[in-house]
Amino acid sequence: MKPNEPSRTALMIARQRAAQRQLETERSERLKKIDERSVTRFEPAGIAAMLRSHGLCAIEDINFQEIASRFGRAVQGLAPGHLGVHVVHAKQLRH
Secondary structure, eight states, X not given: OOTXXXXXXXXXXXXXXXXXHHHHHHHHHHHHHTTOOOOOSOOHHHHHHHHHHTTOEEEEEEEHHHHHHHHGXXXXXXXXXXXXXXXXXXXXXXX
């Protein structure tokens, strides 16, 4: 390896990140076509904490396998590689 030349590992990581960005872009475009909003790069625990801080409870984090089991083939094209797809369902309980 020459000085200032990226290692094989660095090149592999860069390629993986580029591929993931491409998949995310494609998914965003598909979601936009069906007028569905999407948030990327969040941690489920962080979203749950944020929702609780706004008075929401009964928070359900639904991963891709659960989404697919509920909605079937209709969601397959929205998650190439599944990329950690989650849906968060929360509601405010009335007293």
